[in-house]
Amino acid sequence: MRDTGWLLRLRATLALALVVLFLPAAALARCAPDAVDLRGDWGQARFAVELADTPRERSRGLMHRESLPRGAGMLFVYDRPQSVSFWMRNTLIPLDIIFLDGTGTVARVHENAVPLDETSIPGGSDIQFVLEINGGLAAQFGIAPGTELRHPAIGDDAAWPCK
DSSP: OOOOHHHHHHHHHHHHHHHHHTSOHHHHHOOOTTEEEEEETTEEEEEEEEEEOSHHHHHHTTTTOSOOOTTEEEEEEEEEEEEEEEOOTTOOSOEEEEEEOTTSBEEEEEEEEOTTOOSOEEEEEEEEEEEEEETTHHHHHTOOTTOEEEOGGGGGGOSSOOO
């Protein structure tokens, strides 16, 4: 029997869920500059991230990439909370763009941003962090406003501090 597209997506989603469910607690407890942890009433997840914390890195983002591993993303870090907006110029893959305030709390999620679309995607005011992950993963996990993100860049004001 051949797998149809939906069956392959279901299998991939289940495999990712199993990896997250069976990560050792110590792995989720450890803060690291190359990873973010997210938690909400849906559970917890970890993504390996590249940091974009300079103007040049933030302007390039995930442009020109043909793929992104399912458990990976990019964390954009700004010096202070501000109004931000993104676009998908030269971005070849659909992304979920997760906008967070200075405490690391999700303020807005833009799901499945369209590749190569130059329409502005406003994040809102008082945004200090933005996480980009593969399109569709935010909905699969339940990542929504109120979800908390943990990362060393957040510092003392973190809703979910590194320990």
